[in-house]
Amino acid sequence: MPDSPIVKTEGLTKRFGRASRQILAVDDLSIEVRQGDVFGFLGPNGSGKTTTIGMLLGLIRPTSGAIALFGREVSQDLPSLLRRTSAVLENASFYPYLSGRNNIEVFARMMGGVPGRRIDEVLETVGLKKRAGSKAGTYSLGMRQRLAIAVALLNDPELIILDEPTTGLDPSGIIEIRGLIGELGRQGKTIFLSSHLLHEVEQVCSHVAILNKGRVIARGPVDELLHRGRMLRMRVSDVRAAVTLLKDVAWIETIETEEGGGTVFIEVDEERFPDVNEMLVKGGIRVLEMKTSEASLEDFFLETIEGEKGEGAGHV
Amino acid sequence: MFRMIGIEMFKLKKRWMPYIMLLLLLATVFIPLLERYLSEEPQAETLVLRDAMTSTFTAVPGLGIILVAILAASMIGAEYGWGTLRQTLARGTSRNKYLTAKLLTIAIVVPGGVLTVVLVGIIVNIITGTLIEGILDWNGFAGYFFASLGRTWLMLAVYMSMAVFFAMLMRSFATGMAVTVAWYIGESTIIDLLSIGNGWWGEAIRYLIGYNINNLMAMNAAIFFIEAKPWWQSCAILLTYMIVIITGTYYLFHRQDLTAQE
Numbered sequence: 001m002p003d004s005p006i007v008k009t010e011g012l013t014k015r016f017g018r019a020s021r022q023i024l025a026v027d028d029l030s031i032e033v034r035q036g037d038v039f040g041f042l043g044p045n046g047s048g049k050t051t052t053i054g055m056l057l058g059l060i061r062p063t064s065g066a067i068a069l070f071g072r073e074v075s076q077d078l079p080s081l082l083r084r085t086s087a088v089l090e091n092a093s094f095y096p097y098l099s100g101r102n103n104i105e106v107f108a109r110m111m112g113g114v115p116g117r118r119i120d121e122v123l124e125t126v127g128l129k130k131r132a133g134s135k136a137g138t139y140s141l142g143m144r145q146r147l148a149i150a151v152a153l154l155n156d157p158e159l160i161i162l163d164e165p166t167t168g169l170d171p172s173g174i175i176e177i178r179g180l181i182g183e184l185g186r187q188g189k190t191i192f193l194s195s196h197l198l199h200e201v202e203q204v205c206s207h208v209a210i211l212n213k214g215r216v217i218a219r220g221p222v223d224e225l226l227h228r229g230r231m232l233r234m235r236v237s238d239v240r241a242a243v244t245l246l247k248d249v250a251w252i253e254t255i256e257t258e259e260g261g262g263t264v265f266i267e268v269d270e271e272r273f274p275d276v277n278e279m280l281v282k283g284g285i286r287v288l289e290m291k292t293s294e295a296s297l298e299d300f301f302l303e304t305i306e307g308e309k310g311e312g313a314g315h316v
Numbered sequence: 317m318f319r320m321i322g323i324e325m326f327k328l329k330k331r332w333m334p335y336i337m338l339l340l341l342l343a344t345v346f347i348p349l350l351e352r353y354l355s356e357e358p359q360a361e362t363l364v365l366r367d368a369m370t371s372t373f374t375a376v377p378g379l380g381i382i383l384v385a386i387l388a389a390s391m392i393g394a395e396y397g398w399g400t401l402r403q404t405l406a407r408g409t410s411r412n413k414y415l416t417a418k419l420l421t422i423a424i425v426v427p428g429g430v431l432t433v434v435l436v437g438i439i440v441n442i443i444t445g446t447l448i449e450g451i452l453d454w455n456g457f458a459g460y461f462f463a464s465l466g467r468t469w470l471m472l473a474v475y476m477s478m479a480v481f482f483a484m485l486m487r488s489f490a491t492g493m494a495v496t497v498a499w500y501i502g503e504s505t506i507i508d509l510l511s512i513g514n515g516w517w518g519e520a521i522r523y524l525i526g527y528n529i530n531n532l533m534a535m536n537a538a539i540f541f542i543e544a545k546p547w548w549q550s551c552a553i554l555l556t557y558m559i560v561i562i563t564g565t566y567y568l569f570h571r572q573d574l575t576a577q578e
Contacts, residue, residue, distance in 0.1 A: 091399060095330075110409060
């Protein structure tokens with residue numbers, strides 16, 4: 001099934017607890033991640049990201065819904081599907097009494113068929129070769145995170161699931177890991193990246209889904225989502241007249257003004273920019289400056305989450 | 317499966333705990349021997365090896381039950397605490413395979429440890445017995461040795477499975493160990509209390525784990541009660557408990573959600 005998604009969930013739902021005190025962690029989640037996507041899975045703390053990853057990896061049983069990896073239902077043969085996958089789980093954990101190298105050896109033996117030189121290669125890749133002999137219990141959070149990434153790279157996986165991979169890393173470590181994710185993406189690996197670092201996701205991801213209170217509230221290619229949030233910024237001679245002229249135009253979605261700045265922001269498709277200009281000039285309004293203001297993923301995320309707060313009150 | 321057992325053995329080999337436990341068990345063999353042979357007057361002119369081994373076969377399960385509870389609870393519960401269980405299962409190891417590898421590893425290590433201690437006990441008895449008493453009587457030894465070894469393994473296996481069950485249920489080494497040891501001690505107290513009088517409970521306690529452990533322990537010590545159950549009945553009851561506990565462990569482990577907040 002070459003065209004089937006690498007990750008697909010349909011109506012995935014997870015409730016924790018007994019009937020009287022149930023918590024709905026994930027609510028009717030349907031997502032698709034295609035081969036070669038670097039998929040950003042965004043959401044505030046407690047939105048259900050880690051629970052979803054837990055269900056993808058068979059660690060948490062879904063209450064309802066279906067999960068398919070590589071086009072096959074996980075209920076058919078989860079272990080063999082997971083052998084084509086690697087995961088860096090949140091708060092990477094290892095055997096504290098074993099050295100970093102021994103820890104990697106344990107997981108390499110578990111996977112089978114990992115040559116000894118591969119262990120040195122991954123240690124080199126994550127910059128842990130000098131401390132490989134130290135006990136993992138003495139590692140900082142950042143070092144444990146690097147060790148987890150080293151383990152994830154051992155078996156040359158087709159799908160890599162990363163749950164907050166830069167937690168505990170210093171700025172240079174974050175840049176290194178971001179570079180590594182980008183490199184893996186360029187190699188054609190499919191990456192599922194859960195993160196709350198929006199700048200990081202914007203830089204490396206091709207697609208995103210935004211999760212809030214267990215539900216997907218926005219999804220799509222990053223460019224498309226950002227385009228959706230792109231505004232046309234115009235400095236005009238008469239702001240009030242410009243707003244009056246444009247407010248009833250059907251193809252203009254939003255009009256905003258900047259207090260005292262003589263600037264109007266409108267949300268409109270790019271091909272309509274000349275029409276807007278023409279309308280204003282014909283209406284006797286001088287257009288002093290016209291340019292698009294780029295929305296960042298952070299702006300888009302905050303706007304979407306805020307919008308959801310207004311609409312979604314009462315959701316369990 | 318062999319690969320997983322190999323990994324479990326590797327992890328165990330790198331820990332201090334099994335070595336400390338082995339030393340403790342060896343101490344239980346050496347201390348009575350030292351007491352005996354350092355006493356000014358030898359107890360007998362001929363050392364009957366069967367009798368000499370009773371102290372070993374009484375001490376080993378006595379302390380062994382607690383040590384096995386610690387080891388088994390640690391092998392399961394610590395993986396929850398460290399978070400390594402999630403890491404392992406996320407790499408495509410099936411839950412069945414994981415749990416079976418753990419149980420088989422314990423089932424190899426514990427009898428291996430017991431056998432080592434018992435063999436050391438025999439060797440030390442033979443050496444010291446020959447040196448001090450001069451004559452060694454092997455009469456009745458082989459039958460007693462194999463029966464006691466089998467009984468010891470069974471006694472330890474029941475508490476091993478119980479420790480695995482509770483550590484898995486509570487997702488904790490400390491709680492799993494504590495509940496198992498508390499069960500072991502608590503049940504003995506209950507049996508002592510209920511054995512006073514002749515009510516229906518007098519019969520009921522005969523089906524408790526502790527009662528049957530005491531029965532087998534008495535056989536190891538070569539103390540035979542007229543009212544005791546036959547050995548095979550005690551073994552059958554303990555085996556039944558073990559099967560139920562292990563089945564329950566597999567069932568619960570399959571249903572368990574392994575969230576990040578363990």
